[in-house]
Amino acid sequence: MTNKISIIIKKELARFFGDKRLVLSTIVLPCVLIYLVYSFMGSALTDMYQTDEGYKFTISTVNLPQSISALLSDMEAEITPIDEAEIPDTKNAIVEKKLDLLAIFPADFDAQVAAYGPDSAEAAPKVALYYNSTRTESSSAYSALTAILDTYEGSLANKFDVNPGNEGFNLATDKDASGFMFSSMLPMLLMIFLFSGCMAVAPEAIAGEKERGTIATMLITPVKRSELVMGKVLALAIVALLAGASSTLGTLLSLPKLMGAASENMSAAFYGPADYAMLAAVVLSTVLLFVSIISVISAYAKTIKEAQTSVMPLMIVVMLVGVTGMFGNGAKTEALYYFIPIYNSVQCMTGIFSFNAVASHMLITVLVNLAVSVGCGFLLTKMFNSEKIMFKK
């Protein structure tokens, strides 16, 4: 019995690994492409919100007071004082992105500020900063000047400071930070990668064999349908795991670039052997679940194309469920949630990555996934036995 299953697994793997193009597109390319795309995305995102080094802001000012002028001297900026009459033209220059910022102060700003107090009957002196949010340099100039003015305002009437020095107040440990980051991103990505891995191979191996008529050649051997099903599903699971691992590797390698500074304190070293063991169990059972569900759909389809089209809605469900992991605020604590296939895998991964894994939840998830896979296996065996499904044209 097991012997025949292993013969079929070997043949399926020989089919896959003998085909260099298939190996390249399923196992090598995902890792390389994801690494390149995510790295590129990461640096592009960082660039978007950063001005070039050594850039000098161009700022025009009306009535720039002495007090502020002194503070601006630290800023890398070319400051041009203008008259009130030039304001419309200057605003236009900002619209046309030729100028970064226009700061308009009241004529007697320093005197007004000195006269103003919380009890004053008059309104507080107004400073107007005109900028263009679609130009990164303009936005940066606006933020910089706002910060300077805020600091100046604070220094005028300093009654208390919040978090002076800005260091050491965030008590989240590096471990917590890693857990938070990993648990918000990886469950969704892992689910999608594993599912894509299964999708890359299962329709071809089941619907494809049906389409080409090669499955019938297997069906007239004395191999039991159930052995054929197990051999196929296990071989597919192995390949899908490799494909999923490839995508995950690409993601982990590009993570530092994708997350930028946020990743500095992140490390996978916080996860112990128990975490990895649980993750492995959840991932394995999830892959088995995916492969068997996609196999059932593929066995029902007449062609590879039909199989792939029919699997798409499930792919969308997996993606949406994966996204819930990002916003779920940690793993669910109620055991009931772990009886829902797919959702339970996301919750388990979230739990593991945020160091809140509950062994009983993992166990329920793995058992539920296995049970559904076995159910699909029985269904597949029935389908392989059904001439209507196997030979319909």
Place this chain on the structure above:
Amino acid sequence: MPDIITVDGLNKSFKLSAKQQKLEKSREKVIHAVDNLSFTAQAGEIFGLLGPNGAGKTTTLRMLATLIKPDSGDAILDGASISEQPELVRSKIGFLTSELKLESFFTPSYLYDFFASLHGVDPKLSDSRKNDIFEKFGINKFAEVKIADLSTGMQQKASLAISLVHDPKIIIFDEPTNGLDVITAKVVTDYLLELRAQGKTIIVSTHIFSLVEKICDRVGIIINGKMIVCDSLNAVQAGKSLEDRFFDIYAETVGAVV
């Protein structure tokens, strides 16, 4: 000779879709592809199922090969029932039809070994059998060439070789010479005669009279899913050519062919 194959009252019907009903110009929703079909074949003979297209020959053979299940009736092949012991039947028969394809990615040699191991053939025995049959069919030069790169005739010969990996007692062959050139067709028919000489029982389906006349010991004529005549070739021919007899029988059963 004892009967090695007993086919008893096989029935198989298919549902017709609305489109098929139009095509067949029939209002019947169900078509009886095989209608209470019975026959026996003796060990060591070549039995021919002769009939026009759509007579139910292929459906009958597919039921015997356990690819599809009969609605009712049964067949016993070398003691194994197609409805009760399909796996046992499959281990006793070699089934060959153009419907069964070999995975084009693999080589004949790889697939031979694969199917031999699925049939549980001893590797040493399988190797010597492979050498013999590959040499006989001239596959040895192409043993390591992917099926996809072989000619149609070579693919057919590889399929035949692979369908016999387990040296089955019974060989079921649907349209053995269809799509083959005359040379390959001769190789195949000669091989069938050789298999008979080895004591194998062979069932072939065909609509080619000359093939039946050349190789069959007994013949069953199927028309519209029913076995009309089933006897030794000589008895069926009754002194005429098989072709003439067939049209006589056809005219008696269905009406004259225009």
